Amino acid sequence: MSLAERVRADFPILSRAVGGRRLVYLDSAATAQKPRPVLEALRTFYERSNANVHRSIHTLGEEATELYERARDRVRAFLGARHREEIVFTRGTTEAINLVVHTWARRALAEGDEILLTEMEHHSNLVPWILLARERRLRLRHVPVTEDGTLDVAALDRLLTRRTRLVALTHVSNVLGTINPVAEIVERAQAAGARVLVDGAQAAPHLPVDVAALGVDFYAFSGHKVGGPTGIGVLYGRREVLEPLEPFFGGSEIIREVWLDRVTWNDLPWRFEPGTPPIAGAIGLGAALDYLGGLGLDTVRRHDAELVAEALVRLGEVEDLEVYGPRDVAVRAGVISFNLPGVHAHDVAAALDVEGVAVRAGHHCAQPLMRRLGVAGTARASFFVHTGPDDLAALAAALRGAREVLGTGRLRPSAR
Amino acid sequence: MRHASVARVSGLYGGLILERFRQPRHFGEVPGADAAHEDVNPLCGDRLRVEVRFGPGGDLQQVRFQGDACAIATAAADLLAEMVEGGPAAQAAQVEREALVRALGAPIRTSRLSCVTLPLAVLRGALGVAAERVAAVRRGSGYPAATPPAPGEGGG
Numbered sequence: 108m109s110l111a112e113r114v115r116a117d118f119p120i121l122s123r124a125v126g127g128r129r130l131v132y133l134d135s136a137a138t139a140q141k142p143r144p145v146l147e148a149l150r151t152f153y154e155r156s157n158a159n160v161h162r163s164i165h166t167l168g169e170e171a172t173e174l175y176e177r178a179r180d181r182v183r184a185f186l187g188a189r190h191r192e193e194i195v196f197t198r199g200t201t202e203a204i205n206l207v208v209h210t211w212a213r214r215a216l217a218e219g220d221e222i223l224l225t226e227m228e229h230h231s232n233l234v235p236w237i238l239l240a241r242e243r244r245l246r247l248r249h250v251p252v253t254e255d256g257t258l259d260v261a262a263l264d265r266l267l268t269r270r271t272r273l274v275a276l277t278h279v280s281n282v283l284g285t286i287n288p289v290a291e292i293v294e295r296a297q298a299a300g301a302r303v304l305v306d307g308a309q310a311a312p313h314l315p316v317d318v319a320a321l322g323v324d325f326y327a328f329s330g331h332k333v334g335g336p337t338g339i340g341v342l343y344g345r346r347e348v349l350e351p352l353e354p355f356f357g358g359s360e361i362i363r364e365v366w367l368d369r370v371t372w373n374d375l376p377w378r379f380e381p382g383t384p385p386i387a388g389a390i391g392l393g394a395a396l397d398y399l400g401g402l403g404l405d406t407v408r409r410h411d412a413e414l415v416a417e418a419l420v421r422l423g424e425v426e427d428l429e430v431y432g433p434r435d436v437a438v439r440a441g442v443i444s445f446n447l448p449g450v451h452a453h454d455v456a457a458a459l460d461v462e463g464v465a466v467r468a469g470h471h472c473a474q475p476l477m478r479r480l481g482v483a484g485t486a487r488a489s490f491f492v493h494t495g496p497d498d499l500a501a502l503a504a505a506l507r508g509a510r511e512v513l514g515t516g517r518l519r520p521s522a523r
Numbered sequence: 524m525r526h527a528s529v530a531r532v533s534g535l536y537g538g539l540i541l542e543r544f545r546q547p548r549h550f551g552e553v554p555g556a557d558a559a560h561e562d563v564n565p566l567c568g569d570r571l572r573v574e575v576r577f578g579p580g581g582d583l584q585q586v587r588f589q590g591d592a593c594a595i596a597t598a599a600a601d602l603l604a605e606m607v608e609g610g611p612a613a614q615a616a617q618v619e620r621e622a623l624v625r626a627l628g629a630p631i632r633t634s635r636l637s638c639v640t641l642p643l644a645v646l647r648g649a650l651g652v653a654a655e656r657v658a659a660v661r662r663g664s665g666y667p668a669a670t671p672p673a674p675g676e677g678g679g
Contacts, residue, residue, distance in 0.1 A: 451569075451591070451592065451593035451594060451597075452567075452593075453567055453593040453595075453635070453638070454544075454593050454594045454595075457535055457536070457635075458532045458535055461531050461532050461534070461535050462528060462531065462532070468567070469566065469567040469568060470567065470568040474568060477568065483567075483568045483569065483570065483591040484567055484568050484569075504528060505528060505532075507528070508528030508529045508531070508532045509532055511529045511532075512529055512532045512533050512535070512541070513532075513541075513544075513594065
């Protein structure tokens with residue numbers, strides 16, 4: 108029995124219909140569907156243990172605090188981090204990256220310093236650095252993307268300089284599915300004296316991640332993309348790097364003692380978690396990680412690679428379809444972008460929706476990569492543990508239908 | 524199965540949108556245009572440009588769109604050009620989204636309403652450029668640059 112067959116019944120939403128057709132959910136990279144254990148964890152928490160954390164000494168307060176902190180331990184284990192102090196709960200990947208900007212980077216970087224990014228970053232890992240660069244007069248440089256959709260790692264020789272203080276890159280491209288060679292890049296970046304931040308939003312749902320083995324300084328991911336609730340995310344920061352940092356958001360929880368004019372800071376990781384945290388979100392995330400862990404991350408990765416291999420064949424059979432990204436499944440996770448020439452990606456997505464097939468279309472918050480690919484946008488299918496060969500067959504069939512109806516649109520003059 | 528799928532997808536947008544997407548009648552350039560404007564839909568990255576020429580009485584003699592846009596935005600731009608061409612420029616700036624949605628002849632989902640708004644905004648932008656120019660001529664300060672700055676550059 109395939110993984111998809113085994114787990115599909117765990118996802119209640121997959122039993123609904125869209126427009127009278129079976130829902131074929133291929134938009135997991137935007138947000139993943141939630142397995143029942145996550146929904147149950149949320150419900151049980153609110154029905155039995157709801158209380159604020161780290162404050163109330165009554166029974167519910169104790170339970171809530173214990174559940175919340177246990178979720179942190181699950182995240183630590185999921186990421187392979189050495190210490191629980193290294194796991195900071197945030198609202199998501201975007202907030203985690205911004206937290207690094209405001210706590211570490213503003214303190215560590217000075218005029219003329221360089222940050223090395225890549226051409227395949229999500230806007231969330233570009234815009235915060237553009238803002239900081241403008242404020243601090245930093246130089247932003249970018250690792251190019253090659254024709255086959257991988258990073259041009261050879262360019263690191265030229266791009267890593269004495270002024271490079273940070274390399275910030277995505278682990279898996281949210282457009283191309285490319286799995287970047289993070290360990291190699293970390294080694295070279297750190298040899299050049301730079302810190303490394305990895306955006307793991309698209310890696311965490313697909314691959315085993317081991318931050319200690321990768322040697323990264325910062326690693327960020329979002330709960331909702333691994334089957335957890337929205338509004339919860341994680342920043343991993345190496346303890347030695349986090350220890351000297353001051354909080355960004357001021358508030359309760361982050362302090363040890365407050366006077367009218369001064370303050371001492373709380374220990375890690377609470378120093379970076381002001382106010383009442385997303386308690387239920389963290390508990391739900393813990394349940395999602397337990398669920399993935401129960402399936403086995405190696406099994407999840409194998410399933411994902413098999414799907415990618417089959418999808419590349421299936422999509423390759425759709426006449427005229429242009430598929431982007433590497434062909435080698437060893438460096439590719441379950442995210443595939445494509446276009447029907449002369450047809451707008453949103454029209455493709457709308458046509459697929461008629462068939463119950465949910466994909467995303469647009470620039471995927473990666474406009475520089477769209478320019479590199481020479482397209483305004485793409486349609487994108489993305490997988491999770493419940494995705495199966497039948498979903499890929501439905502996608503290919505719906506694409507053929509879309510091509511017959513829309514594919515005869517003549518190419519209009521372009522404004523570009 | 525293929526045929527069933529084609530039939531369902533054909534019903535996607537309604538006949539008029541598909542027809543105008545495939546064979547728009549007002550796409551192209553206006554040689555020696557009096558005003559031009561382009562803009563993007565930040566949600567999807569679609570880009571449209573419009574070029575217009577005025578007649579002696581201030582009417583819109585010719586309106587042409589071009590760009591990378593979806594079927595809805597393409598059809599909406601094409602129908603908008605048809606609605607306003609030959610009429611007074613002042614009236615062209617008053618066309619409302621609901622009127623254009625009605626002209627498209629099919630329900631437009633909330634998530635796609637910005638596809639209808641884009642051509643309206645681009646046309647209004649061109650008419651604004653033209654109005655600025657007229658004002659500049661009246662002030663005697665001459666014509667500003669013919670091409671407006673590309674959207675997304677400068678300003679922020």
